[in-house]
Amino acid sequence: MKKLISIVLLLTMLATLCACSAEKTNEILIGCYMPLTGSNAGSGICEVRGIEMALAEINAAGGIDGKQLKLVTYDSAGTTEGATKAATRLIEQDGVKVIAGSFLSSSVLAVSALTERAKVLHVGTGTGATWTNIGLNYTYRATANGNLPVATMVEQLVDCGMKSIALISVASEYGQSGHDAVVAACAANNIEVKADVIYQSAETDYTGVISNALSANADTLVVYGLGTELALITKQLRQNGYEDLIFTIEGGANSEMFSVAGDASNNVVFSAAYVVPATAEEGATAQIQDVLKRYVKDFGEMPYSDCFYRGYDQGRLIVEALKNCENVEDGESIMKAFKALSGIELLGGTFDFTNGTGDGLTSANKWMIMDGKIQVYDKAALLK
Amino acid sequence: MTTESTIIRLVIGALMIGSVYAVMGMSYSLIYKATGLMNLAQGDFLMLGAFVGLTFYKTLGLNIVLSFILTFIVMFALGYVVQRYLITSLLNKGASFSFIILCTSALSLAFQNGSQIIWSPYTLPFPAIFDTGAVDIFGAKVAPENLLVLFIAAFGAIGLFLFINKTKLGTAMRASALDQTAASSVGINVQLTKGITWGLSAGLAGVVGMALGPVYGVYSTMGAMIAQKAFAGAVTGGYGNIYGAVIGGLFYGFMETFVSAYLTTTYKDAITFAMLIIILAISPTGLFKEKVIE
Structure with missing residues (x-):
């Protein structure tokens, strides 16, 4: 009986792997580690929804070079250990070239060591000041520095x-x-x-x-x-x-x-940088009102935290880099395209990464x- | 703000959190005393009690007293079911002590994730129970909800004490804890008393959790840190000793409140837990020198 169960599990695993590799040809995978359980789960879920909304926009418009963007998300449980495990899996097993990082700066800092070594673009949304302006090449912030x-x-x-x-x-x-x-x-x-x-x-x-x-x-x-x-x-x-x-x-x-x-x-x-108003109509700009209305339509409620905005901006910035890069399978090419982004009007303001610090915003409200x-x-x- | 009012506020704050640790510590000790086991999901019973209480009071709009009673009943039933149908079945299959601890740890995670699925991964507001704002006690402003926590915890502790010492069922529970074979031979249903013990522990934790709802909000990990400190209090008092758990819980409440107010907030927990190590180094069976069940 145990042997039979083992064989069934093994075959299931192999079938899953085959299915994954078959899918990969028509998709661009974007990795994501985020706290989806624990005390930070609420914000984590919001951020993932924001990224998915940004990716859905480009997918609805035909994707990039005919390829659809797919988010692969793992739960970091809000710990640095969970984040590094998730990032390792994304890089080594899923082979992603772009990772949308958490809003927890400690996790972003821990994962940056992995992404720098693997030459994988890593876009976090933590606001802690410690992980930009320190000479990292592949790590960027899609929100305001604290x-x-x-x-x-x-x-x-x-x-x-x-x-x-x-x-x-x-x-x-x-x-x-x-x-x-x-x-x-x-x-x-x-x-x-x-x-x-x-x-x-x-x-x-x-x-x-x-x-x-x-x-x-x-x-x-x-x-x-x-x-x-x-x-x-x-x-x-x-x-x-x-x-x-x-x-x-x-x-x-x-x-x-x-x-x-x-x-x-x-x-x-x-x-x-951002606030969540009581209703979508009270959003500070037309763009914010638009995404909030879509959020309410999809989920029946207003976002739990401003991490939704961060996720949306994060997703949009990644999409811009993927659209502009020479080769979506090459992390260095994607990184260079990201580093060249400027004048990108999003929910948090106008992003400009050309100064090389890793920060894209220069003001808060x-x-x-x-x-x-x-x-x-x-x-x-x-x-x- | 005068020094006197500051100290009064600190004492009330310490009594509030200390009494929560005390009741939680009592529930740890009760389970250990009656079954020789350790329940790492105790903090999650507190959390579930808060969610269940919120459902009765806010969602269903029931009276606050009725909500407390129903919460106790639901949590009692949950504790009873966990002991009778999970713990007992594992023990019947020969599971070791460490396996049971691991099981309760898994249960803790399941409860936390389950609460996120059933209720919400977000912090839910528990409506204020009283219409009045902060009340003045000798110049110190104290929220009435904080006093309610203190009252519920004290009521729970005294109630449990009376139940164990003054009722037939309590006597049966104590007899089962002392010698299961002898208790069975005089007609005590040992398995039933064990189930009731777990039920009482879960029920107590649940009503304390509900009382904490208006103070802290209700979220899936709200019991984690409280349970950790309550456990430390129970061990300090003498693990398995009900009175020791009360003294240990109050000790930790006062220690952390006054250390963070007058010494350091950064190393408050380090100092508090260092005291645990010192006390156990001097008296390995706790302040009340409780006999440890092998």
């Missing part, structure tokens, strides 16, 4: 007359790079960092962290974190009686700010949460 929103957020601090802050940041590669950027930007603008508090990821109770930050009696709080954690800190800050402004960056646009923090998210000021809605930053309304 330093951009930080610089913009510090402009908002100055604009609101803040002279000192208590900084709460997450203990991760993302949090560390953001922390360093906030401290440097504050120093450059004569803003004193009175308290520097780190919280552990996946924590649930922040009583001690909050008490530590509030005891500094700074003018305001800056929280450098994402998702549920940022929402929980915001909520618990309000539950502990803190009613003033809270400054943050992209995490302010996450849906958890409304689903978890609820009314506590009012008076949160942030800077980010200012936002605030008021009356339970994300609105364009307006100091007068905020301080009223």
Whole structure:
């Protein structure tokens, strides 16, 4: 019986492999590793949907040289180990020449070692500053570098007359790079960092962290974190009686700010490339409204996080590189085409990769949460 | 904000999270004491309880008290079924202790992924239970939902204590834990008491999870870190000792809250778990010197 089962499994595996190789001739495979389970699954699913939407557009228009684009996605479970395993499989087993990377910078950084060696184009959407501007040839960012929103957020601090802050940041590669950027930007603008508090990821109770930050009696709080954690800190800050402004960056646009923090998210000021409005019609541009309407049509809901936008831009940029390259089977050729992209108008702004840093965007936008809605930053309304 | 109000807020916060660890630690100890097993899916019972409670309270619009009761019943049934039809069948096939642990670990992942499929991979909001905002306790602002968590956890701990010590079924559970053969010989249905033990553990974890919903939101991994610390608390108190689990849980609640408020937030967990190692190095069977089941 065991032998029979073994033979059946082996034959199934071989049949699957044969089917894959037969399909490959008419398709261009694009690899993708993304957290599809675990605490980051919501954003991961959104990002994959964004990439697939971008690929569907080009496929509907006939593909590239008659070949359809196909996304091969593996779950990284939000860990660097999971990401490197998935990327190894994509490169060695599936033979992809392009990988759409995760929005988790730690994963992008870990995978970049593999893609650089294998000469595979790797386009990530993490915002941590550490993995661009370090001389990588095959690794690029399809969203704003975290330093951009930080610089913009510090402009908002100055604009609101803040002279000192208590900084709460997450203990991760993302949090560390953001922390360093906030401290440097504050120093450059004569803003004193009175308290520097780190919280552990996946924590649930922040009583001690909050008490530590509030005891500094700074003018305001800056929280450098994402998702549920940022929402929980915001909520618990309000539950502990803190009613003033809270400054943050992209995490302010996450849906958890409304689903978890609820009314506590009012008076949160942030800077980010993208935000998810309450309805598709409220999108900042016609292009954003269009993709949001399609998202709602396909999935019956608004995107859970801004990672959908990142995924869409990521997919569109990859498509542009594949269209422009000399040989879609050659990673170096695709990389050169990607590096030459400029003036590409997408959801996050105008992308230009010709400066060779790996970053394509040079600006971020200012936002605030008021009356339970994300609105364009307006100091007068905020301080009223 | 005055020093006094800060300390009051910290004490209430520590009591809240500490009592959650205490109840979870009690549920670990209960299973270990009654069956000699370790359940790594205990944190996921908490998470499932939060989702089930959300369904009763928000989706079906039931009364909050009724939602708590129904959540307890559903989670009790789940714990009972897991023990009677999964754990028992594995043990009957000669599965070793380590195999059972592995099984509960797999169950944990299955519960997490299952909850994402059934409910959502996203964090779901649990509606506020009380209409009032933060209440003032000696100058410290505290959300009423936090006090509810404290109340539920304390109620669960006292209820469990009374159940084990003052009821026939509780006495039967203790007898089964001490000597299964002797318990069987006096007419106690040992398998039934084991199932009830798992049911109680899951039910307790479930109602605590539901109480935590309005504070933390409801998501598939919400029980992971809580279970880890509750387990550490149970071990510190003396694994298998119900009272030890309470003391251990409260100890960890106070340690992590005050260490992060006054010492360091970065190394809070390192310091807290270093204490676990120190305590176990000095007293390997925990603070209450519980006899370890071989």
